Amino acid sequence: xxxxxxxxxxxxxxxxxxxxxxxxxxxxxxxxxxxxxxxxxxxxxxxxxxxxxxxxxxxxxxxxxxxxxxxxxxxxxxxxxxxxxxxxxxxxxxxxxxxxxxxxxxxxxxxxxxxxxxxxxxxxxxxxxxxxxxxxxxxxxxxxxxxxxxxxxxxxxxxxxxxxxxxxxxxxxxxxxxxxxxxxxxxxxxxxxxxxxxxxxxxxxxxxxxxxxxxxxxxxxxxxxxxxxxxxxxxxxxxxxxxxxxxxxxxxxxxxxxxxxxxxxxxxxxxxxxxxxxxxxxxxxxxxxxxxxxxxxxxxxxxxxxxxxxxxxxxxxxxxxxxxxxxxxxxxxxxxxxxxxxxxxxxxxxxxxxxxxxxxxxxxxxxxxxxxxxxxxxxxxxxxxxx
Amino acid sequence: xxxxxxxxxxxxxxxxxxxxxxxxxxxxxxxxxxxxxxxxxxxxxxxxxxxxxxxxxxxxxxxxxxxxxxxxxxxxxxxxxxxxxxxxxxxxxxxxxxxxxxxxxxxxxxxxxxxxxxxxxxxxxxxxxxxxxxxxxxxxxxxxxxxxxxxxxxxxxxxxxxxxxxxxxxxxxxxxxxxxxxxxxxxxxxxxxxxxxxxxxxxxxxxxxxxxxxxxxxxxxxxxxxxxxxxxxxxxxxxxxxxxxxxxxxxxxxxxxxxxxxxxxxxxxxxxxxxxxxxxxxxxxxxxxxxxxxxxxxxxxxxxxxxxxxxxxxxxxxxxxxxxxxxxxxxxxxxxxxxxxxxxxxxxxxxxxxxxxxxxxxxxxxxxxxxxxxxxxxxxxxxxxxxxxxxxxxxxxxxxxxxxxxxxxxxxxxxxxxxxxxxxxxxxxxxxxxxxxxxxxxxxxxxxxxxxxxxxxxxxxxxxxxxxxxxxxxxxxxx
Numbered sequence: 001x002x003x004x005x006x007x008x009x010x011x012x013x014x015x016x017x018x019x020x021x022x023x024x025x026x027x028x029x030x031x032x033x034x035x036x037x038x039x040x041x042x043x044x045x046x047x048x049x050x051x052x053x054x055x056x057x058x059x060x061x062x063x064x065x066x067x068x069x070x071x072x073x074x075x076x077x078x079x080x081x082x083x084x085x086x087x088x089x090x091x092x093x094x095x096x097x098x099x100x101x102x103x104x105x106x107x108x109x110x111x112x113x114x115x116x117x118x119x120x121x122x123x124x125x126x127x128x129x130x131x132x133x134x135x136x137x138x139x140x141x142x143x144x145x146x147x148x149x150x151x152x153x154x155x156x157x158x159x160x161x162x163x164x165x166x167x168x169x170x171x172x173x174x175x176x177x178x179x180x181x182x183x184x185x186x187x188x189x190x191x192x193x194x195x196x197x198x199x200x201x202x203x204x205x206x207x208x209x210x211x212x213x214x215x216x217x218x219x220x221x222x223x224x225x226x227x228x229x230x231x232x233x234x235x236x237x238x239x240x241x242x243x244x245x246x247x248x249x250x251x252x253x254x255x256x257x258x259x260x261x262x263x264x265x266x267x268x269x270x271x272x273x274x275x276x277x278x279x280x281x282x283x284x285x286x287x288x289x290x291x292x293x294x295x296x297x298x299x300x301x302x303x304x305x306x307x308x309x310x311x312x313x314x315x316x317x318x319x320x321x322x323x324x325x326x327x328x329x330x331x332x333x334x335x336x337x338x339x340x341x342x343x344x345x346x347x348x349x350x351x352x353x354x355x356x357x358x359x360x361x362x363x364x365x366x367x368x369x370x371x372x373x374x375x376x377x378x379x380x381x382x383x384x385x386x387x
Numbered sequence: 388x389x390x391x392x393x394x395x396x397x398x399x400x401x402x403x404x405x406x407x408x409x410x411x412x413x414x415x416x417x418x419x420x421x422x423x424x425x426x427x428x429x430x431x432x433x434x435x436x437x438x439x440x441x442x443x444x445x446x447x448x449x450x451x452x453x454x455x456x457x458x459x460x461x462x463x464x465x466x467x468x469x470x471x472x473x474x475x476x477x478x479x480x481x482x483x484x485x486x487x488x489x490x491x492x493x494x495x496x497x498x499x500x501x502x503x504x505x506x507x508x509x510x511x512x513x514x515x516x517x518x519x520x521x522x523x524x525x526x527x528x529x530x531x532x533x534x535x536x537x538x539x540x541x542x543x544x545x546x547x548x549x550x551x552x553x554x555x556x557x558x559x560x561x562x563x564x565x566x567x568x569x570x571x572x573x574x575x576x577x578x579x580x581x582x583x584x585x586x587x588x589x590x591x592x593x594x595x596x597x598x599x600x601x602x603x604x605x606x607x608x609x610x611x612x613x614x615x616x617x618x619x620x621x622x623x624x625x626x627x628x629x630x631x632x633x634x635x636x637x638x639x640x641x642x643x644x645x646x647x648x649x650x651x652x653x654x655x656x657x658x659x660x661x662x663x664x665x666x667x668x669x670x671x672x673x674x675x676x677x678x679x680x681x682x683x684x685x686x687x688x689x690x691x692x693x694x695x696x697x698x699x700x701x702x703x704x705x706x707x708x709x710x711x712x713x714x715x716x717x718x719x720x721x722x723x724x725x726x727x728x729x730x731x732x733x734x735x736x737x738x739x740x741x742x743x744x745x746x747x748x749x750x751x752x753x754x755x756x757x758x759x760x761x762x763x764x765x766x767x768x769x770x771x772x773x774x775x776x777x778x779x780x781x782x783x784x785x786x787x788x789x790x791x792x793x794x795x796x797x798x799x800x801x802x803x804x805x806x807x808x809x810x811x812x813x814x815x816x817x818x819x820x821x822x823x824x825x826x827x828x829x830x831x832x833x834x835x836x837x838x839x840x841x842x843x844x845x846x847x848x849x850x851x852x853x854x855x856x857x858x859x860x861x862x863x864x865x866x
Contacts, residue, residue, distance in 0.1 A: 046682040049675060051822045053515070053591050054764060054814075059821030 008040075009047050012066045014073070019191050020154050023073055041074045076154040080121045080147070098127070101135055108139055117143070117152040128165075138169035141182035148189035162186045177203070177212045184218045193225035213243025213252045220256055224263050229279070233286045236260060240290050250294045257297040260287040261304060269376050271347035277312055284308040306371040311347040317362045318342030391507045391536060391743040392497055393544070393735025396486060396524065398458040398568025398595060399702070401426050402732035403493040403508075405501075406740035410752040412548075412733045417496045423728055424496075427455040428488050430475040438492040443630075450626045451475075456597055457485040459568050461527075462519035483523045487530035494531060507534045509739035511731050513569040514540035515590030517764050517814045519826050521853045536742050538852045541566070542573035543758050544734030545700040546583060549724045555581065558695025563680065563713060563721065564731075566701035568595040570676060572683040574694075575758075583758035587787050589683030590763070594675060596636070596703040602668040603632035607658050611649050618651035631658075639665050640705040666708045673712055680716055687787060697721040702728055761787045765816035766847050766855060767823070773801040773839075779818045783847045786816045790853065795846040804836040808843060810859050831859045 008028035015022065024030075027040040048070060051063035098104040104127050111120035124140040127133055144162030147153035166183035173179055180203040187196040200219050204211055216239035223231040236256040243249040260283055268280045284304045291297035316323070316339055323342070327335045344352075346366045353363030366372065392415075395402045400423045406412040416422045421440060429442035430452045437445070446453040454473055460466025460482035465473060472479045490510075497505040510533075512524050521538050528535035542562035557579040564571040571590040575583050607628050611618045618624045631647040638645035639662045646659035666673075684690065697717045703709065704727055713721045724730040738757070740746050746753035767782035783796050800808065808831050815823030833841075846858040 042678075042681075043685075046678040046685070049678045050589070050682050051817065053593070053679075054824065055817065055822035056820075056824050059819070059823070062821055 005047060009044050012048075012062070012069075014069070020077075020156050023077055023154050026073060027077075037077065041070065045070045045074070072151060073154070076151050078155075079117060080144075080153055080155065080158050098123075101133065101139075104133070104136065104139055108143060112143065112146055115150075115152070117147045117150075121147070135169070135172055137165040138173065138176065138179050138182070141166035141169050141186070142178060145182040145185035145189070149185055159186060159190050163190075174206050177207055177210070177215060180207070181212065181214050181218065184215065184222070188218060188221055188225070191225075193222040196222040197226070211238075211242065213239045213246055213249070216242055217252050217255055217259075220259050224259050227267075229260075229263060229267075229283060232263070233260065233283060236286060236290055253290050253292070253294045254297040257287050257291040257294070257301055260290065261300050264304065265375070265377065270351050271311055272351055274345075277345070277347055280304075280311070281308045303371040303374040306369075307375040310372075311345065311350075313346050314340070314343040315346050315349050315362050315366055316343045317349060317360070320361075389506045390497070390501060390503070391509065391739040391745060392494075392505055393732050393737065393739045394490065394493055394508050394510045395541070395544070395729075395732035395735060396458065396490065396510050396512070396527070397426055397566060397731075398456055399426060399597065400424065400567065400728065401489050401493055402729050403497055404729070404732040404736035405497065406733075406736040406746075406752075408740070408745055408747045408750070410737075410740070410746060410750045412736050414729050414732060415493075415496050415500050418499065424489065424492060425455075426458065426486075426489050427453060428457075428485055429453050432476075436488065438488055446626045447623050447630065450622045453626075454480060454485050456568060457482040459593065461486065461516070462523040483527040484530060486524070486527035490528055490531035490533060494533060505533070507536055507739075507743065509537045509539055509735050509742055510535055511539050511541045511544050511735045513564070513566075513590060513592065514542050514571040514573050514585075514588040515569065515592055515763050517824065517826070518766075518853065518855050519814070519824070520592075536739065539735055539738050540571075540573065540585070540588070540760060540763075541731045542571050542588075542700065543575070543583070543585060543760065544731045544738060545724050546573075546575060546577075546698060546734065547737050547758065548730035548734035549698060549722075555579070556695065559586070559689065559693055561680075561684075561694050561697045561717070562700060563697060563704065563709075564700040565676070565703040565706075565709060566595050567703070568593075568597050570594040570679065572680050574683065574687050574689060577695075580756070582756045584789070585759060585761045587683055587687030587689070588761060588763045589679055589686065591675065591679050594672065594679075595701075596633070598672060599636055599669060599703065599706070600629055600632040602672070603635055603660065603665070604628050606660065606664070606668060607632060607649060610658050611651060611653075611656055614653075614656040616649060616651050616653035616656045618649055620652055624651035635660055636665070636706070640707060662707070669706075669708055673708055676709065677712055677716065680713075691717050699723050700727060700730060760790050760851070760853075762790055762792060762849060762853075764814045766849070767813050767815075768798075768845055768857075769811040769813060769820065769825075770798060771801050778820055780813045780815065780820055780823045782816055782818070783845065784849060790849045791851050792849040793846070795844055798843045798845060800837055800839060800841040800843065803839040805833070805839075805841070806836050807832040808859065810845065810857065812847075812855070812857055826855075827857070829857075833861065837861075 006028060008026070011026060014026050024034070027037060027044060029037060029040065032040055045067060048063050048067045052060050052067060098107055108120050108124055111123065120143045124143045127136045128140055141162055144153060144158055144165065163186050166179060166186055169179040170183060184196050184199050184203070187199055196218065200215060200222070203215060216235045219235040220232045220239060223235060236259065239252050239256055240249070243252045264280060264283045268276055271277050271280055284301065287301045288305055291301045323338060326338055349362050349366045353360055353367065390405055393404045393406070402414060402423055404412055404414045414422045417424065417439070424439045425443045427439065427442040427446065429437040429445040431437065442453060446455065452475055457466040464481065465471060466482045467473055494505040508528060510524055510528055512521055524538055525535045542564045545564060546560065546562055557577060560575045560577055562573040562575065569590065569592050572588065573585055574587040575585050577583050608619055618628050627650065635645045635647060639660065644659055644661045646657060649656045649658050694717060697713050699710070699713065699721045704723065710721060737752060741752065741757060762784060763786065765782045765786045766784045767780045769778055770781040771778050781796065783794050784792050810829050810831060811825050812827040813823040814826045817823055844860050848856040
């Protein structure tokens with residue numbers, strides 16, 4: 001008899017921007033002691049690795065993704081922690097040759113773009129301790145902030161270190177937008193969205209309104225975190241507009257789209273009222289605009305565009321036999337009126353069909369298209385007569 | 388009486404052996420003297436198809452006419468990574484048909500050796516193969532004109548060949564079988580009398596020597612690109628790179644450094660790889676092997692100190708990094724079978740002789756009990772929750788349950804007035820249908836409308852060679 005696995009072992013996802021505690025909880029801490037982190041990582045990884053070898057192709061692909069997530073989180077939880085503050089991944093100090101700040105930025109950027117955060121962090125820390133170099137705190141703050149936004153870092157001690165570096169950098173160069181980006185990024189990573197919004201207001205004043213696309217995008221993320229979708233949509237549009245001529249505009253479009261789509265999928269579906277429908281349609285329109293020209297972002301918003309276009313359409317919910325009878329009896333004169341009276345918006349059919357736990361023909365018509373299921377990300381049992 | 392042969396139908400190489408009534412086992416050689424037949428088939432434009440070493444040589448010049456590594460696709464429509472079918476001269480070849488060609492070649496070698504047709508065989512498969520792959524292997528044997536007496540797990544055959552079924556010290560043995568395309572871990576209980584019972588099995592059906600070749604080819608490609616050489620565009624250059632990578636991998640088991648001249652569209656370039664670099668490339672694979680090994684032990688509620696011996700089988704076991712890995716897990720030096728490439732076929736031949744009752748009853752082998760096996764994957768059926776309509780897998784026979792197995796579970800209809808049930812048989816132990824594989828389905832009709840909650844029984848039987856029978860019945864077994 002195989003051993004019974006604990007519930008945390010089977011958890012397969014983590015919210016984007018998950019906190020350090022949420023990441024630990026992904027590995028069963030608590031209820032387990034933090035010292036068991038390595039054992040739990042191994043146990044969870046082995047369990048999911050076994051799933052990559054069984055099941056259907058889709059399940060094997062999913063299991064592979066979870067295994068990759070486990071690997072990334074395991075690294076993030078242990079990476080960059082200084083000696084004496086816990087165990088962790090270590091790396092040799094590289095023989096990085098840099099004489100000027102520009103060279104340091106170039107070397108660090110290369111490490112970060114190669115996903116080598118261990119080396120990037122070590123070089124940045126070494127540069128900070130090197131006498132005669134100025135404005136290095138900005139580099140360290142950027143490395144840590146970028147690492148957190150890419151889930152390469154997770155340990156709280158790194159957040160503190162990054163925040164201190166960002167404060168120093170802003171003190172040295174308040175007019176440098178990248179320093180504000182580091183600070184706001186770290187505030188968001190610390191799950192402090194209101195502080196991030198306040199810092200963005202401060203940044204806007206200091207930069208005389210010359211906000212970067214990235215800063216607008218950060219406001220989108222912070223306001224989404226605060227549950228203020230109107231502001232989030234506005235700043236998403238600003239982010240894309242501001243970055244329209246920048247080389248990273250596609251990344252900003254993609255990120256803005258994902259933020260909006262993730263929020264609307266979690267908060268507006270299934271649609272429960274006409275107000276929900278209006279907001280859903282509006283938000284999907286904004287997300288679609290943000291995604292324009294970026295295929296993977298357009299893919300994310302496509303199913304919602306289709307559902308947004310169809311959710312308000314009226315669907316006949318009355319008796320089809322009666323409809324035919326009335327139509328023939330009245331020479332089809334009553335048909336438009338009868339159709340209107342006995343029909344409901346698709347979202348209502350979908351919502352009430354599920355609510356009553358009965359599957360009507362109208363419900364099947366509304367719910368069975370693949371895009372509706374994809375948009376709601378649920379499996380709907382509409383296969384009559386299967387079992 | 389017809390001789391019964393033991394066949395190791397491998398991903399990269401295949402071997403046939405025979406055990407005579409006195410218990411002496413012989414590996415059969417072909418006309419060229421080779422006892423190991425590459426599992427490669429070449430389809431020339433004109434003339435008869437070629438199986439074995441010659442076919443392997445053609446992989447460089449005419450890769451589109453050469454089929455290899457098809458064992459990975461057993462039970463599927465194709466073995467090609469891009470999911471396309473393997474088609475030559477307008478004919479599409481399924482993996483079992485290609486395997487049948489290799490089996491036919493092996494049977495021909497046996498016929499040449501003994502001067503009589505080879506008609507009956509025991510064929511080995513990876514322990515982690517499921518029902519579909521086992522059925523496909525059996526079908527391959529039948530296409531080749533062989534009566535397949537039994538499908539035997541490769542680790543079990545290797546353990547038999549190593550003599551673990553002889554009286555000796557009792558204990559638990561872990562068989563680590565890392566071959567060309569698949570990886571198996573099997574834990575066996577061996578009694579002092581030599582009775583062997585598998586207690587746990589695990590594995591990875593897509594991990595083996597060819598994946599390590601792939602890693603070396605990746606390194607070759609990047610090195611070549613840096614040197615201004617392209618070895619990816621031309622199919623022949625890519626095939627040659629794979630063959631060179633395999634040679635380099637083999638050499639690195641004994642040498643600290645190995646290399647070859649790379650050719651392609653550009654000036655030839657020297658490529659050298661050290662053992663250390665090779666092991667760096669293997670890092671992820673090593674972790675996967677470790678995970679699978681430890682998971683199999685965990686699933687059987689075992690710890691490394693519970694093991695008396697770790698037995699390494701399969702050509703890829705020669706790679707020192709895996710030996711060190713096992714030492715790390717087990718705490719002691721692992722043991723090797725006597726002949727890593729031939730012992731599976733030898734074990735299969737011994738089991739074939741026992742299966743066919745051809746051994747001299749006075750011989751020691753004849754007195755040894757047949758090894759017992761377990762199920763490598765659970766088996767269950769799809770069920771629907773009447774409240775939520777959520778579907779899940781209800782496991783009836785669990786992984787590592789001893790076979791033969793016979794289990795029955797009771798279920799109920801979920802709708803009022805149901806006239807039939809659809810039974811979907813799943814392979815796998817997970818409740819989530821994403822992580823199981825549907826292997827068969829059928830419909831059972833009541834012949835009338837039955838009320839909600841009407842009882843149904845489902846019985847699953849697994850025969851000693853892993854064949855699965857499912858019966859569904861109203862109240863009691865009638866179907």
